[in-house]
Amino acid sequence: MSELTLDEPGKTILLLGNEAITRGALEAGIDVATTYPGTPSSEIADTFSAIARDATRQKKDPGFYFQYSTNEKVALEVAAAASFCGLRSLTCMKHVGLNVAADTFMTYMYVGCRGGHLIVSADDPSCHSSQNEQDNRYFALFASAPMLEPTTPQEAKEMTRLGFELSEQLHLPVLLRTTTRLNHARGPITLHEMTQPRREGHFDKDPSLVTVPAVARANHPVLLKRLAEAEKIAETSPFNEVITVGSPKDVGVVTSGVSYTYVKEMAEELHLNVRILKLGMTHPIPRKMCTEFMASCTTLIIVEELEPFLENQFKALAFDTGAKVKILGKSSGHFSRLYEYTPDSVAEAFSKIFKVKNPFTSPVTSSLKLPRRPPSLCPGCPHRATYYAVKKAADKDTIYPTDIGCYTLGKEPPLQTADILLCMGSNAGMACGFSVATDQKIISFMGDSTFFHSGIPPIINAVHHNHDVVITVLDNRTTAMTGHQPHPGTEIDGMGKPAKLIKVEDVVKGCGVQHVEIVDPNKIKETTEAFKRALEFKGTSVVVSKSPCILLEVQRKRKARETIQLYHIDQEKCKRCKTCIGRFGCPALYFAEDGSVHIDPAQCNGCGNCVQVCPFGAISAVEESP
Amino acid sequence: MSKKISIVLTGVGGQGVITAANILGKAAVRAQVGVFVSEIHGMAQRGGAVVCTVRMGDVSSPLLPSGTADVLLSTEPVEALRNIGYVHKKTKIITDINPVIPFTVAVGGEQYPQTEALFKELSAHAQVFKVDALKIAKEAGAVITKNTVMLGALAAAGVLPFSPDVLLDTILEGLPDKYKDVNRKAFQAGMKALRNK
Numbered sequence A: 001m002s003e004l005t006l007d008e009p010g011k012t013i014l015l016l017g018n019e020a021i022t023r024g025a026l027e028a029g030i031d032v033a034t035t036y037p038g039t040p041s042s043e044i045a046d047t048f049s050a051i052a053r054d055a056t057r058q059k060k061d062p063g064f065y066f067q068y069s070t071n072e073k074v075a076l077e078v079a080a081a082a083s084f085c086g087l088r089s090l091t092c093m094k095h096v097g098l099n100v101a102a103d104t105f106m107t108y109m110y111v112g113c114r115g116g117h118l119i120v121s122a123d124d125p126s127c128h129s130s131q132n133e134q135d136n137r138y139f140a141l142f143a144s145a146p147m148l149e150p151t152t153p154q155e156a157k158e159m160t161r162l163g164f165e166l167s168e169q170l171h172l173p174v175l176l177r178t179t180t181r182l183n184h185a186r187g188p189i190t191l192h193e194m195t196q197p198r199r200e201g202h203f204d205k206d207p208s209l210v211t212v213p214a215v216a217r218a219n220h221p222v223l224l225k226r227l228a229e230a231e232k233i234a235e236t237s238p239f240n241e242v243i244t245v246g247s248p249k250d251v252g253v254v255t256s257g258v259s260y261t262y263v264k265e266m267a268e269e270l271h272l273n274v275r276i277l278k279l280g281m282t283h284p285i286p287r288k289m290c291t292e293f294m295a296s297c298t299t300l301i302i303v304e305e306l307e308p309f310l311e312n313q314f315k316a317l318a319f320d321t322g323a324k325v326k327i328l329g330k331s332s333g334h335f336s337r338l339y340e341y342t343p344d345s346v347a348e349a350f351s352k353i354f355k356v357k358n359p360f361t362s363p364v365t366s367s368l369k370l371p372r373r374p375p376s377l378c379p380g381c382p383h384r385a386t387y388y389a390v391k392k393a394a395d396k397d398t399i400y401p402t403d404i405g406c407y408t409l410g411k412e413p414p415l416q417t418a419d420i421l422l423c424m425g426s427n428a429g430m431a432c433g434f435s436v437a438t439d440q441k442i443i444s445f446m447g448d449s450t451f452f453h454s455g456i457p458p459i460i461n462a463v464h465h466n467h468d469v470v471i472t473v474l475d476n477r478t479t480a481m482t483g484h485q486p487h488p489g490t491e492i493d494g495m496g497k498p499a500k501l502i503k504v505e506d507v508v509k510g511c512g513v514q515h516v517e518i519v520d521p522n523k524i525k526e527t528t529e530a531f532k533r534a535l536e537f538k539g540t541s542v543v544v545s546k547s548p549c550i551l552l553e554v555q556r557k558r559k560a561r562e563t564i565q566l567y568h569i570d571q572e573k574c575k576r577c578k579t580c581i582g583r584f585g586c587p588a589l590y591f592a593e594d595g596s597v598h599i600d601p602a603q604c605n606g607c608g609n610c611v612q613v614c615p616f617g618a619i620s621a622v623e624e625s626p
Numbered sequence B: 001m002s003k004k005i006s007i008v009l010t011g012v013g014g015q016g017v018i019t020a021a022n023i024l025g026k027a028a029v030r031a032q033v034g035v036f037v038s039e040i041h042g043m044a045q046r047g048g049a050v051v052c053t054v055r056m057g058d059v060s061s062p063l064l065p066s067g068t069a070d071v072l073l074s075t076e077p078v079e080a081l082r083n084i085g086y087v088h089k090k091t092k093i094i095t096d097i098n099p100v101i102p103f104t105v106a107v108g109g110e111q112y113p114q115t116e117a118l119f120k121e122l123s124a125h126a127q128v129f130k131v132d133a134l135k136i137a138k139e140a141g142a143v144i145t146k147n148t149v150m151l152g153a154l155a156a157a158g159v160l161p162f163s164p165d166v167l168l169d170t171i172l173e174g175l176p177d178k179y180k181d182v183n184r185k186a187f188q189a190g191m192k193a194l195r196n197k
Ligand SMILES: Cc1ncc(C[n+]2csc(CCOP(=O)(O)OP(=O)(O)O)c2C)c(N)n1
Pocket: A036, A037, A038, A039, A094, A096, A097, A100, A404, A405, A406, A407, A424, A446, A447, A448, A449, A450, A451, A474, A476, A478, A479, A480, A481, A482
């Protein structure tokens, strides 16, 4: 961690794209950083948190304030307020987080900012860890926000550092749009000197900040003027440049983000002669520069992942300027609107356009069929125990609206307790609707972090309208899926300082829920009974299933030098009924070649739940744990 | 144009594949060689398949085209085969021989291939070096040095643009003193394991 705070200008270190963004903010003298976690953005904030916690432990001041906010909208508002006081602030989130923060984001542009404010959106083409692959560049267009798109970790650091200056120059928050391949790429970073943070802000009152209709009407033209100013800056921005491969004549490529790296390498590999316009500032695009580039080409190839964001703008520009140029990209069928690009997909398109042989076709394939290896709930995960109990309590036709977190993995056999998923918080809202539309029983699921993020309003909705639903909060005391970040239900904040712990059950009772069950899912029988009672209750009931994520438990036990109890199967008693594997499905259990069932001691996390599951009492604690 | 070196690292979430890729990247920076590493986080912790790519030399992209890996280093044999699309005839596949059976075999009735068939298939496409990292790590003194063994084997494969010592120093730099000796031993045993093939 210390590497990230090194004050050694000129030194080169290897950083993850996300760490490079944090480093860039530190070099710019960041004052306030906020987030709600989400892959692929999480390490930006986790790095701030780690630096802050280190400082707290040593009773030092990290120089900035950092917060895991309850959701992205709140995160954006906290940082925006700091900016209004003249401080430099950063808010990072995954792409869908900006949907949650959109209401704030859109009008924020109308009032503009004072201290530089960088908003980092981490998009996820190919949905590596997301529910969609929306292209957030449209948010820049939609809100009239200036936007930067880095191609490498080094550029991510520089864009972050200089992005604060750009933001202050324009009085507009700047969107730094990244994608998974940048967030999770490592590359060499040359350190720049650190800037002292401002620390103390002051709020100067200004009537143009109160966006009543008359003010909003007056602010909109100001925004457009600022955007025109941004375009002027883009015309000479060092982030927009032309790179030459071979000896080009009249073919140009326009690209941005990580796609540039594939374009450059594949153009070299295929021995093409092209000029590449690499756009780092992609909103507003520098129309003069683009027009001149276009004028030097008879064919223009646009290479950008996901939507035809640049392509459509170049077509409009060609129309406006009467440019005689053939524009190839998505609508010509050479590039896809789907998924991440790869060197292969770019080489394939280039080989078709330039009519050259693609040396990278027909990769070898395996003639053996391989078993899939999807992620699964960990051995000993408390969510598995909850789901097992639910399946015992509920009838087959029960609908399970689910939500986003580790517990979504309950979708897989044998548990199959996930029937529909849209976005964070959607479980309970959908539960309400199902109760209106059908007589089927409904048990919905959300995690504790999800509960605080966006799960509370739909619970209030259920109570107010007396929807007959069971809403489950899987309270594992952490935001597990994204890397175990704290949330309002934990007693430590992102800076490692004591924080007020808010209990899920207190909130739920405060919302007026009449039937609340609090259970320990590791007591499977009692949990099953609790779900039966909740199902019988006519009206809204909430089950809070409370047990820490087993990874945190194992970590705690290791620190406290407590032994982790292992379990084994008595082969005499085992009837090979397969209940433990076939219905419960802990991945530490496996069949040996002779069909006997065993527990892999390297994987068992010692929850002991399989003991309760086995109908023949064949599973028991190993007497002396090694 | 100077040479490009592409290494693909694969394995199972929790086996330390991402850490190994990070170490290779750091070693390249130490040796002042250009480098990009790509990894996919997120699902890695929950026992899913993991792939990282490390590219060194005059490279722009963190990803490599199909069939251009110089080395495919795998901490699990089926994961090596799953990524066979990266290899060409002269690729060195260095793989741990110890299988990790995915839960889809127990729960979903899928098949884990027979060891012999698995290695026969790997050998049909590239040069295969089998390493019993578990056994070697145990002999060196600690099972947790398995990945150090694998990196030692990689260092002996003759494709890295820096000496094995640079890699070993990078591994040791991140470790508390009490673990240095056993890792040095593991690294050297890994190198020897590959040289003896
Ligand atoms: C709007 C939005 N923000 C962030 C995310 C990323 N994300 C996925 S799961 C999750 C939270 C999971 O925490 P919790 O609900 O406590 O469940 P757990 O993983 O601990 O079981 C987050 C933040 C998202 N998918 N959507």
